[in-house]
Amino acid sequence: MTGLALAESRLPAMSDDAIDKVRSLEAAMRGMPQVAPRTEHLIHGGMYARTIRIPAGAVLTGAFIKLATVLIVNGECTVFTGGDTLELRGYHVIPASAGRKQVFIAHVDTDLTMLFPSSAASVEQAEAEFTDEYPMLLSRQIAEQDSIIITGE
Template identity: 55%
Template structure:
């Protein structure tokens, strides 16, 4: 039997004040020693997916996301979502709304994969689709990228 289930609340859009809080934290964290985090990029069937692994004990801030996406989390992390935070353990597929800028604190090594429909043919084009903060992306600052094309 198939049942239609409502999607979990997921990752909501954040208020400008909450986005500003994340930006201030980002400025503080940028002054600390940085952990290299590799990004794997997949292009297939009109989808773009980017995966990172956050090592246990590491806190990261994300770019301001301007489009809806899906976020797949596998591991254990606390995620700041505005007025609240989520403690996510295990495997989760979360709808992510436009207008969010998350903070993730990994309690164990945690994998994050963001997926969205895209006709981009390069990483740079895909990144420009989901954020205007491309210069702040780890994939732009580090040379640890793996690109997989399965078109």
């Protein structure tokens, strides 16, 4: 695997083989101590924003994302993008294609915000829009620590 330059920062759709590799890693990590990041949800103006903080040293596998989103990264992390890795330091706004299941390795505390247009009226509806793996989302398993703002605008 090679690291991509920042000018090439994007999260492309991933091959079935690459997604299977992430699922294998995910299965192997299930027996290890888990990080349970707080999820901040915002539904406003026809948009859904989902923010988590990955603590330094943590490895996080994400759900399979079935639609195109914008991903905002603030921190320092390595992201598995399929055949390559993307090294991010600082603040980045990244186009992220549909059909991906990422692995993030946080080198420092790193914030991730995913945004997409949505007509959802609830977090559950928004989660079902972006992934079919919503039952395994930590926000479904540990919802009491989450922050939810739905403005109705």
